[in-house]
Amino acid sequence: MLKDRILFDISLKELNSWRVGGKAKNFYICSDKRMLSQNLKDKNFKLPILFIGLGSNTLFRDGGFKGTIIAMHKGLNDISTDDNSFYAEAGVSCSKLAKYVAKLGYKNSAFLAGIPGTLGGALSMNAGCYGFETWDFVEKVLTIDQSGVEHIRKRQDFAISYRHVENKKNNTEFFIAAWLKFDKGNKDDAELAIKVLLEKRKEAQPLNWPTAGSTFRNPEGYFAAKLIEECGLKGFQVGGAQVSEKHANFIINKGNATAADIENLILQIQKEVFKQKKIKLVTEIRIIGEQLDS
Numbered sequence: 448m449l450k451d452r453i454l455f456d457i458s459l460k461e462l463n464s465w466r467v468g469g470k471a472k473n474f475y476i477c478s479d480k481r482m483l484s485q486n487l488k489d490k491n492f493k494l495p496i497l498f499i500g501l502g503s504n505t506l507f508r509d510g511g512f513k514g515t516i517i518a519m520h521k522g523l524n525d526i527s528t529d530d531n532s533f534y535a536e537a538g539v540s541c542s543k544l545a546k547y548v549a550k551l552g553y554k555n556s557a558f559l560a561g562i563p564g565t566l567g568g569a570l571s572m573n574a575g576c577y578g579f580e581t582w583d584f585v586e587k588v589l590t591i592d593q594s595g596v597e598h599i600r601k602r603q604d605f606a607i608s609y610r611h612v613e614n615k616k617n618n619t620e621f622f623i624a625a626w627l628k629f630d631k632g633n634k635d636d637a638e639l640a641i642k643v644l645l646e647k648r649k650e651a652q653p654l655n656w657p658t659a660g661s662t663f664r665n666p667e668g669y670f671a672a673k674l675i676e677e678c679g680l681k682g683f684q685v686g687g688a689q690v691s692e693k694h695a696n697f698i699i700n701k702g703n704a705t706a707a708d709i710e711n712l713i714l715q716i717q718k719e720v721f722k723q724k725k726i727k728l729v730t731e732i733r734i735i736g737e738q739l740d741s
């Protein structure tokens with residue numbers, strides 16, 4: 448696809464890990480910060496604007512998105528280091544960042560290796576696993592606002608919690624890049640940690656199906672997967688969407704699921720878990736766009 452040009456009516460199916468969804472009215476792959484800024488300044492993007500990475504935490508509805516999707520992956524992919532400070536642009540995949548850090552002999556990047564998204568998505572979600580979260584390592588970030596102005600924001604400018612990141616001043620800004628710090632370790636140990644983590648995930652997760660990872664956040668004191676399993680929902684299906692038999696917090700696309708199938712399944716799970724456990728499951732995945740009939 449052409450970079451830094453606005454494209455029209457682009458199917459979102461290939462742009463998310465569930466492989467569902469309608470079309471984006473406008474679509475833009477950003478590979479040049481200055482051009483992005485100029486386009487924002489000139490108000491060339493149809494509103495609303497949504498930045499995406501690899502779509503591995505996003506459910507695009509079947510009716511598509513009426514504004515502009517700005518994709519960072521395949522565009523802003525620079526990565527560099529100055530001693531233990533690492534600069535990476537928002538389009539760098541988490542797995543590439545993890546390997547880059549480990550190869551240079553710094554530790555604790557392994558958790559990023561199993562997250563199939565971009566750094567931009569990980570910053571927005573505070574993605575994490577096995578006791579580590581993205582923002583544990585962030586020193587500062589480069590953002591851009593809707594009028595095309597760039598800002599350097601410190602970690603302290605954000606309220607950060609479990610899978611949640613909020614600009615304290617409520618500014619609408621998007622992530623362009625980040626500076627992260629990792630402690631010095633040993634290259635072999637760091638690379639082995641990545642290998643072990645990836646094997647562990649292969650065992651526990653249905654990675655051969657289209658999915659968006661954990662559908663629901665873990666309610667305090669509980670594991671969403673355990674609650675769903677205890678409610679007898681493993682294997683439960685709506686259309687082509689199914690609660691994975693391997694990991695009950697994962698919804699898989701069996702091949703012909705629509706976004707509506709997935710969303711209906713989400714609602715049914717929430718209803719059943721509330722009925723049986725009196726616990727409200729909240730989605731971790733983000734639902735974007737229009738229903739087909741709206």
Ligand SMILES: Cc1cc2nc3c(=O)[nH]c(=O)nc-3n(C[C@H](O)[C@H](O)[C@H](O)COP(=O)(O)OP(=O)(O)OC[C@H]3O[C@@H](n4cnc5c(N)ncnc54)[C@H](O)[C@@H]3O)c2cc1C
Nearest residue numbers: 500501502503504564565567568569571574575576622660
């Ligand atoms: C098999 C599998 C395993 C997973 N395991 C984990 C896990 O262990 N831990 C975990 O936390 N997640 C996990 N996920 C979910 C997902 O990979 C992460 O949330 C990831 O960080 C999303 O990155 P992305 O680039 O795909 O984001 P997208 O899905 O593209 O976007 C997610 C959100 O971030 C916003 N966003 C994206 N880029 C930017 C940007 N540059 N600026 C501002 N906002 C932006 C989007 O608008 C959207 O709201 C898993 C997913 C899958 C499919």
